[in-house]
Amino acid sequence: MPEGHTLHRLARLHQRRFAGTHVAVTSPQGRFTDAETIDGRVLTRASAWGKHLFHHYEGGPIVHVHLGLYGTFTEAPAPMPAPVGAVRMRIVGTEYGTDLRGPTACEVIDEAQASAILDRLGPDPLRSDADPALPWARISRSRKPIGALLMDQTVIAGVGNVYRNELLYRHHIDPYRRGRDVGEAEFAQAWSDLVALMKTGVRRGTIVVVAPEHDHGAPSYAPDRPRTYVYRRAGEPCRVCGTPISTAEMEGRNVFWCPTCQT
DNA sequence: GCAAAATGTCAAG
DNA sequence: TTGACCTTTTGCA
Numbered sequence: 001m002p003e004g005h006t007l008h009r010l011a012r013l014h015q016r017r018f019a020g021t022h023v024a025v026t027s028p029q030g031r032f033t034d035a036e037t038i039d040g041r042v043l044t045r046a047s048a049w050g051k052h053l054f055h056h057y058e059g060g061p062i063v064h065v066h067l068g069l070y071g072t073f074t075e076a077p078a079p080m081p082a083p084v085g086a087v088r089m090r091i092v093g094t095e096y097g098t099d100l101r102g103p104t105a106c107e108v109i110d111e112a113q114a115s116a117i118l119d120r121l122g123p124d125p126l127r128s129d130a131d132p133a134l135p136w137a138r139i140s141r142s143r144k145p146i147g148a149l150l151m152d153q154t155v156i157a158g159v160g161n162v163y164r165n166e167l168l169y170r171h172h173i174d175p176y177r178r179g180r181d182v183g184e185a186e187f188a189q190a191w192s193d194l195v196a197l198m199k200t201g202v203r204r205g206t207i208v209v210v211a212p213e214h215d216h217g218a219p220s221y222a223p224d225r226p227r228t229y230v231y232r233r234a235g236e237p238c239r240v241c242g243t244p245i246s247t248a249e250m251e252g253r254n255v256f257w258c259p260t261c262q263t
Numbered sequence: 264g265c266a267a268a269a270t271g272t273c274a275a276g
Numbered sequence: 277t278t279g280a281c282c283t284t285t286t287g288c289a
Contacts, residue, residue, distance in 0.1 A: 003270055031282095051271075068271050070283050086283065102283040104272060153272090160270045207270080231270085252277085253271090 002067035004158020005201030007048040008126050010073055012202075014046035014055065017075070017096045024092040025063075028083035028099075034108040035089060038063065043091075050121045050157025054114060055091075062114050063089075068104030075099075121157040125195045126202065132191040139179040139187060146182055147175025148251050158198065162231045165256045166209040167194055169229040174262045175255045214239045230256040 023043050027035040042058040055063040065071070080097040083090065089100040100106060109117075122138075123130035135155045142149055149155050150164040159167075168175050171190045173182065201207050210226045229239055234247035234256060243260040 006270085066272080068282060069269055070271090070285095072284085088282090104282060151271095162270050164270095 002051060002069075002071060003160035003163055003198075003201070003207065004048075004050055004124060004126055005198050005207065006067070006205075007051055007053045007158070008202050009205055010053055011046045011048035013075075014043075014053075014091075014098070017098070018043040018055075018091060018093045019045055021093050024090075026090050026092075028087040028090055032089045032106050037061065037108055043093075048124075049118055049127070050124050050153055051160070052117060052121070052157075060110060061108050062110065064105055064107050064109045064114065064117065065089075065100065065103055066105035068102070071101065071103035073098050073100050121153055122155045124157040125191070125198050126158060130195075132188065135191070136184065136187055139182060140184070142179035144179055145176045145250065146173060146179050147255050149179045151251070151253065156194075159194070161253050162207050162228065163194065163197065163201075165231045166207070166228055167197070169258060169262060170209065172262050175250065175257050177263075210239065230258060232256065 021042065022040055025035050025039045025041075027033065038057050038061055041061075043055055044058055045056040047054045047056065051066060053065040053067075055065070057063070075096055075098040078092055078095055078097050080090065080092055080099075083099065086101055087099045088103055088106050091098050123132065123134050138155050139146065139149050147164060147168060150159050150167065151161070165175070167190055170193060171186060173186070173190070197207075197209055206227065208225075208227045210229060214229070215226050226239065230245050232254075233245045235244050237243065238245060238258040238261060241258065241260045243258055245256055246259050247254055247256050249255070
């Protein structure tokens with residue numbers, strides 16, 4: 001489920017599992033050919049910005065990972081079992097190992113290349129130094145729909161299709177409304193809500209945005225507890241007003257909204 | 264057993 | 277704007 005919260009959670013996990021220790025890095029599948037150049041080095045730090053994950057190694061090299069649509073990490077206690085399926089990268093530390101499958105990017109880069117990646121990214125709501133004035137400057141001047149602007153990683157880094165749709169629902173904003181027609185106070189509220197929602201996502205390991213008063217009293221441990229208001233709920237009734245949820249394609253991605261609650 | 268879908272990005276035209 | 281790509285899981289025969 002790779003939106004920004006997933007990558008921050010992984011960075012935190014990998015930091016705890018591997019930072020400060022020598023790790024074995026291999027590519028059982030063989031496509032990560034640079035694995036040998038970092039095999040056996042000390043992983044000094046793991047960090048995330050938006051949907052990008054970085055493993056910093058002693059001596060300077062950085063492994064840059066982007067999960068894309070289907071990339072996943074799994075972990076198991078060491079010693080690791082034989083790899084199953086197409087494992088692009090396997091990292092084994094003293095107590096745990098982790099396998100990476102299906103990423104869009106898994107490559108060794110240097111400091112300059114890492115900076116170049118960060119230069120293309122907007123503020124990340126999960127980072128304490130994120131300045132909402134930057135996305136606001138872009139949004140308030142744009143004729144593009146707010147639904148598209150929120151997905152633009154140069155505007156805000158880390159928001160994906162679920163957070164985009166859910167955030168707009170929670171703030172009663174139609175995804176087709178132009179950026180310049182979003183109010184400043186409205187944006188400020190949405191930003192602080194986004195920060196809170198994504199922090200919850202990091203903590204829970206999954207996206208949960210439905211307020212208790214809208215989940216029909218389902219206990220928090222219920223496996224079928226509703227997690228979203230609109231995402232992938234096309235045709236189902238809005239949890240607040242009962243209107244069927246609409247869906248359409250916007251710039252190649254599915255957008256979902258309630259035509260009554262969002263204007 | 265096979266097709267379709269999935270929370271993403273990039274490059275070609 | 278369209279298609280390609282990375283891999284697993286789900287659903288339907």
